[in-house]
Amino acid sequence: MPLTYTVFDLDETLYPTSAGLMQDVARRITRWLEHHLGMDPEEASRLREVYIHRYGTTLGGLLAERAREVDVEDYLAFVHDVPVEAYLRPDPALRAMLTAIPLRRVVFTNSTAEHAARVLNALGIADLFERVVDIRALNFIHKPRREAYERLLTLLDTPGPACILIDDRAVNLQPAKQLGMTTVLVNGQPQDGVDFVVSSVLEVGPLVHALLKPFSTDERG
Numbered sequence: 749m750p751l752t753y754t755v756f757d758l759d760e761t762l763y764p765t766s767a768g769l770m771q772d773v774a775r776r777i778t779r780w781l782e783h784h785l786g787m788d789p790e791e792a793s794r795l796r797e798v799y800i801h802r803y804g805t806t807l808g809g810l811l812a813e814r815a816r817e818v819d820v821e822d823y824l825a826f827v828h829d830v831p832v833e834a835y836l837r838p839d840p841a842l843r844a845m846l847t848a849i850p851l852r853r854v855v856f857t858n859s860t861a862e863h864a865a866r867v868l869n870a871l872g873i874a875d876l877f878e879r880v881v882d883i884r885a886l887n888f889i890h891k892p893r894r895e896a897y898e899r900l901l902t903l904l905d906t907p908g909p910a911c912i913l914i915d916d917r918a919v920n921l922q923p924a925k926q927l928g929m930t931t932v933l934v935n936g937q938p939q940d941g942v943d944f945v946v947s948s949v950l951e952v953g954p955l956v957h958a959l960l961k962p963f964s965t966d967e968r969g
């Protein structure tokens with residue numbers, strides 16, 4: 749099956765953890781839990797950790813266990829209200845790498861389309877993605893739930909084996925692997941469900957070219 753799509757996670761995949769952006773989002777999540785659930789900071793951070801461990805994201809835990817107490821849109825607006833442009837700068841090397849990938853490029857994120865647009869604009873790469881599949885497009889069913897990946901494939905109208913998924917969390921790659929996608933972990937250890945590990949997203953370009961090579965050789969006969 750020929751490869752058609754590169755599907756990129758957004759946060760801490762297209763830019764490094766060291767940028768500090770997600771640490772700020774994490775602080776806003778803890779603050780939201782404090783204000784809305786009447787918790788002290790320690791309780792709020794503990795609940796965040798429990799939810800991430802149990803459901804993959806804090807919002808996933810809130811929707812599973814406290815749906816009646818949560819205004820999802822209020823939560824998403826509050827936690828993403830961070831100065832994205834203060835953390836990220838245009839990245840010409842990233843832009844060059846993405847431009848050279850001869851496949852369709854999409855973003856697949858548990859965050860919102862608004863946050864994704866800010867991040868992609870700050871990195872100077874917004875025009876290189878034909879589509880952002882965000883948490884609303886996923887009907888609030890987030891990675892790593894299998895239904896999120898099935899929804900992605902439906903929205904893209906493509907089978908799993910035509911996709912390469914790039915994410916910084918191994919747990920987010922495992923369902924993709926089960927659906928036949930090629931999986932690339934940015935910054936991590938080789939493990940089940942992970943086909944390739946790269947230490948920087950900049951290595952994804954050369955990897956994609958290497959994966960495509962057998963096809964072009966065959967075509968030339």
Ligand SMILES: [Mg+2]
Binds near residue numbers: 757760761915916917
């Ligand atoms: Mg990520």
